[in-house]
Amino acid sequence: MSAPAPSSPALVDAEPLPRQDEVLTEAALTFVAELHRRFTPRRDELLARRAARRAEIARTSHLDFLPDTAQVREGEWQVAPAPAALNDRRVEITGPTDRKMTVNALNSGARVWLADFEDASAPTWENVVLGQLNLIDAYERRIDFTDPRTGKSYALKPAEQLATVVMRPRGWHLEERHLTVDGRAVPGALVDFGLYFFHNAQRLIDLGKGPYFYLPKTESHLEARLWNDIFVFAQDYVGIPQGTVRATVLIETITAAYEMEEILYELRDHAAGLNAGRWDYLFSIVKNFRDGGEKFVLPDRNAVTMTAPFMRAYTELLVRTCHKRGAHAIGGMAAFIPSRKDAEANRIAFEKVKADKDREANDGFDGSWVAHPDLVPIAMASFDAVLGDKPNQKDRLREDVSVAPGELIAIDSLDAKPTYEGLVGAVQVGIRYIEAWLRGLGAVGIFGLMEDAATAEISRSQVWQWINAGVVFENGERATAELARRVADAELAAIREEIGEEAFTAGRWQEAHDLFLQVSLDADYADFLTLPAYDRLTG
Numbered sequence: 001m002s003a004p005a006p007s008s009p010a011l012v013d014a015e016p017l018p019r020q021d022e023v024l025t026e027a028a029l030t031f032v033a034e035l036h037r038r039f040t041p042r043r044d045e046l047l048a049r050r051a052a053r054r055a056e057i058a059r060t061s062h063l064d065f066l067p068d069t070a071q072v073r074e075g076e077w078q079v080a081p082a083p084a085a086l087n088d089r090r091v092e093i094t095g096p097t098d099r100k101m102t103v104n105a106l107n108s109g110a111r112v113w114l115a116d117f118e119d120a121s122a123p124t125w126e127n128v129v130l131g132q133l134n135l136i137d138a139y140e141r142r143i144d145f146t147d148p149r150t151g152k153s154y155a156l157k158p159a160e161q162l163a164t165v166v167m168r169p170r171g172w173h174l175e176e177r178h179l180t181v182d183g184r185a186v187p188g189a190l191v192d193f194g195l196y197f198f199h200n201a202q203r204l205i206d207l208g209k210g211p212y213f214y215l216p217k218t219e220s221h222l223e224a225r226l227w228n229d230i231f232v233f234a235q236d237y238v239g240i241p242q243g244t245v246r247a248t249v250l251i252e253t254i255t256a257a258y259e260m261e262e263i264l265y266e267l268r269d270h271a272a273g274l275n276a277g278r279w280d281y282l283f284s285i286v287k288n289f290r291d292g293g294e295k296f297v298l299p300d301r302n303a304v305t306m307t308a309p310f311m312r313a314y315t316e317l318l319v320r321t322c323h324k325r326g327a328h329a330i331g332g333m334a335a336f337i338p339s340r341k342d343a344e345a346n347r348i349a350f351e352k353v354k355a356d357k358d359r360e361a362n363d364g365f366d367g368s369w370v371a372h373p374d375l376v377p378i379a380m381a382s383f384d385a386v387l388g389d390k391p392n393q394k395d396r397l398r399e400d401v402s403v404a405p406g407e408l409i410a411i412d413s414l415d416a417k418p419t420y421e422g423l424v425g426a427v428q429v430g431i432r433y434i435e436a437w438l439r440g441l442g443a444v445g446i447f448g449l450m451e452d453a454a455t456a457e458i459s460r461s462q463v464w465q466w467i468n469a470g471v472v473f474e475n476g477e478r479a480t481a482e483l484a485r486r487v488a489d490a491e492l493a494a495i496r497e498e499i500g501e502e503a504f505t506a507g508r509w510q511e512a513h514d515l516f517l518q519v520s521l522d523a524d525y526a527d528f529l530t531l532p533a534y535d536r537l538t539g
Contacts, residue, residue: 009033010186014125014178023132023195029179031237032194036181038233042226043172043187050219053255054288061292064405065258069221072265078326079264079271080243085164085209086112086272088391089328089367090383091376093163096121096443097131099145102138103154106162108373109380113163117192118170118216119280119453121442123530124539125178128188132195135165139203164209166248166272169193171217173528190230197234197245205240212272213247217280219255221262231270245270248330252277252454253284257314257408260321273328273366276315278306279454285411286461290468290525295412297469300422301458306332306356308414313407319364320398328392331360331368335449338374345448350378357382366392371443371450418466420473426459427487427516432495433459434529435512438536453530460529463520481521488513511536 009029057063065073092112095101105113115135121127137143144155156162169192170176175185193213201211215227231245249256249263251274256263264271282304289296298304306315315331322329334356336349353370357379360368370379387393429446433456436444444451466479477483492513496504515536519529526532 007033007037008181010036010179010181012179017126017129019133020129022136023129023199028195028198031198031234032179032186032191033181034237035190035194035230035234036184036186039190039226039230040184040187043189046220046223046226047172049222053219057288058291061289061296063254063258063288063409066262069259069262073261077265077268079268081326082272082328082392083210083246086166086212086246086328089273089330090387090392091379092166092330092367092369093373093376094120094333094369094371096127097134098127099130099134099143100147100154102134103143103145103156104373106138106165107157108163109161109376110163110370110373111367113165114214114369115165115167116442117188118168119442122437122440122537123170123174123176123188123534124440124537126539127440127442128176128178128191132192132199135167135196136199136203138165139200139207159207164212165204166212166214167192167196168214168216169196171528172223173217174530174534177534193230194234198238201234201238201240201244205244210244210246213245214275215247215249216277217253218249218251218263219253221259221266224249224263224266228267228270243269246272248273248275248328250275250277250280251314251318252280254281254288254409255284257281257317258405260318261325264321264325264327268325271325271327273330274318274322275330275369276306276318276332276365277454278311278332279452279458281314283454283457283461285409286458286465287525287527289409289411290461290465294469296409297418297465297471298411298462299414299416299418300425301455301462302425303416303422304414306359310408310410310413313403313410315360315365316363316398316401317403317408319396320401322366323364323394323397326394328366328394329364331357331365333369333371334375334379335371335451335455336375337372337445337448337450339448349448353378354382358385361386364393364396364398366394418462418471418473418479420475420477423463423466423473423479423484424487424491426462427484428491430456430459430463430516430520431488431491431509431512434516434533435508437530437533438508438512438515438538440537440539457529460516460520464525467521484520485517488517 010033091110093108093110094114097115146153170188174188176188176191177185179186204210319329334353361382432446433451471479519526
């Protein structure tokens with residue numbers, strides 16, 4: 001199908017970047033403008049629907065499978081078969097699209113790289129545009145470079161050894177202030193998807209792969225339907241076959257957990273699977289049930305492991321749902337960052353990673369995530385032990401799994417309570433992450449773990465929930481705004497002492513401290529901390 005008559009392109013309002021003309025071509029900006037005019041009104045309606053649904057949850061403290069879509073859950077249907085490049089996904093590595101990460105992730109030995117424009121990337125204009133350029137350069141094999149600081153050279157391995165890219169655009173809630181159409185900012189999701197798809201769809205087909213996507217923070221099957229309609233339009237626009245696009249949906253909101261089959265159904269010609277995204281999922285539970293009383297109060301985030309009863313219900317239902325419909329089930333993140341100095345800490349952490357990946361492989365997952373190349377062999381061994389030469393285990397239908405609606409939100413089934421140490425940890429991670437994000441870094445090593453926006457969200461949400469629920473910690477102190485301020489002030493002083501006055505002054509620590517307290521203490525809970533943070537992001 002030939003492209004439609006062009007409309008006016010999206011307008012760029014930003015300082016020029018090196019080689020930006022290779023990404024921000026008139027044809028690509030026209031495509032982005034077309035996506036915006038056709039689909040942003042529906043996106044706006046769906047965001048309003050999110051707010052209405054959240055208000056209903058606040059009123060009822062209840063969620064259930066949808067009665068209106070029972071025929072989908074009871075029907076006989078399958079998603080389209082996986083393309084060869086996505087049939088074996090036993091280990092996936094995640095990370096932002098800076099130049100070094102692009103080479104290292106593609107070379108990591110993982111089967112898939114989640115090239116992230118969302119939670120692991122702060123959306124500075126430089127990250128948005130040059131991240132796209134790095135992916136184009138990778139497909140053209142012109143991304144070899146030498147790190148000017150270390151002198152170390154980076155080069156791509158042979159094509160057959162490279163990970164398959166699955167790109168993650170920003171969530172529906174974020175807008176891109178540097179691109180406007182008809183006087184309005186374009187949703188970041190359409191910018192990221194549009195630029196990547198327009199430039200790389202045919203390139204990827206020529207490489208024997210395709211334009212593959214991870215869809216973040218989906219809250220309903222209607223949002224999946226919107227994405228499906230975007231895929232149909234985009235494939236026609238550039239003249240590639242329908243079904244070339246493949247999407248894996250992150251089930252990282254509590255509402256989406258009740259609509260997994262419907263989400264796969266809406267995307268069935270383009271569906272590649274579902275993923276269990278742990279931190280955003282917990283953040284979503286707090287966000288939706290934050291005023292539901294004591295039974296919905298989450299303990300410290302590190303106490304909520306994937307073996308918690310309500311988390312087991314979620315992950316086992318995900319595996320059963322995916323395999324019933326012929327889709328891949330992808331497990332959660334191993335966020336540990338190996339230390340070059342502490343062999344014993346590494347040994348303990350590697351054992352935990354192995355146990356986590358063994359459990360996922362034995363539960364029926366077809367693959368899982370890691371945040372660091374050193375973890376790829378550990379995760380690979382866990383899945384190799386179960387899969388052998390098979391590309392996946394979609395033949396394990398897990399018909400033994402039966403999950404009642406209440407099990408997914410049985411937070412009080414977990415025998416753990418919030419602790420004072422948990423409060424301190426949440427404040428530490430939140431401030432340190434936000435400071436790095438304001439400087440343009442989205443994936444940040446903090447206390448030996450790779451943190452991203454999702455972990456900052458659960459940190460500030462737990463502080464908010466504990467204060468509003470009047471939690472009393474084991475040391476007898478009650479969670480209050482004043483206590484959170486004292487902890488935050490002590491952390492700021494500790495950071496100043498730790499890094500020195502010069503580095504402290506050069507950073508954005510006070511701003512991060514203030515923003516963390518704002519999103520943790522405001523009575524009017526911000527849906528996403530990245531919304532007020534974006535207003536402070538430079539670039």
